[in-house]
Amino acid sequence: LLKLGFSKSKCDPSLFIFSTSAATVFMLVYVDDIILTGNSPSLLQKFVTQLNAIFSLKDLGTLDYFLGIEVKSLSQGKLLLSQDKYITDLLTKVKMEDSKSISTPMIGGQQLAKEGTLFDDPTLYRSVVGALP
Template sequence: MEQPQGFIDQDKPDFVCKLSKSLYVLKQAPRAWFDSLKATLLRWKFQNSKADSSLFFYKTPQVVILVLIYVDDIIVTGNSSSDLKKFTTRLNDHFALKDLGPLSFFLGIEVHRDDTGIYLNQARYIKELLIKTGMKHLKPCSTPMIVGKMLSKSDGEPLDNPTAYRSVIGGLQYLTHTRPDLSFAINKLSQFLQVPTTAHWSAMKRVLRYLKGTLHHGLHIKYSEKLPLTGYSDADWACCPDDRRSVAGYCVYLGDTLVSWLSKKQAVVSRSSTESEYRALAHVAAEISWTQSLLKEFGFPLP
């Protein structure tokens, strides 16, 4: 440990400050804040979800309030406007809050509403990413990857500055929260972070070109008369040219709304296409079980 800049004692260079209060920049600060907020909510008869530790809910036969927490960003929703207002007022009495009104922006995700439901997209985040990478001038394209060409570790020449590639891929990974159409491409490009090449860089630029032409694509959360949980899975057997592992993917719908998806290379080599399909099926079955357990906690069990 070192003395903080501006508070260095020249006579006692080996001494450090004794901390009597958590500071925002410390790694322990978010945990201390969450523990304090959690204790308050539990005292108010809220329950902490076992399926998702960042979710709290209060449920009676008449009132439902859901509180989703990410460090110091909080989403509050429920079925009673008056009870929600009482809750936020009470929470503001204990913690300094800034009420931003109806949800419109959360952690880089934009929220828009109309008569058909809610739209989630990350258009602003994409624009900032294109400016940051100096790719704003690129021409749009219609697909995120070239069809029929599987990338390999041996493609192209090693990059002189692999850090730039890693930085862009890190930015792209956050887009998969609202862009399931990018899951496969970004997962594939993430496999070459150790030694990226010129071919991988070109493939990454194609993803950015695709994003420029699809800025406002995102998720549509819409009304549905029935809410069955439905899952689909698929696997591409031994498709990786480097290690012959399979790539699996799944998507889960709640009613007509897509709520979960994944594209990932399997951890082991499957000896047959049937084996790779069963592994993909196991992943989607686990995701459906998790979603069921979450809904069951709210008192909304679904088939």
């Protein structure tokens, strides 16, 4: 990407930026997924062509969902980012989709003890805790 003229973001090591006086392109790379956006369709297509010559790319079309974040296009080029679906799917996974929401999931000051009730599936518990945003 650096050879294509992109510079690495100082804030996010996954973000690369290509900028000229006329256009800006942002590329977010996460493992084998890439999000490419910018204000110049011709420049975007140029980079897609260049990347496709190096890697086997598959265009998945409009961005709807990425890394647990739902993306909706609004008017004037704005985007709405939401994790509602991610959280709903997580609640469904642990059969808590009908639970009442509360601001704090545990009584304040409560002490956990080793002799407490064990979880039926500790792997599921670790999986859910690890999935929390």
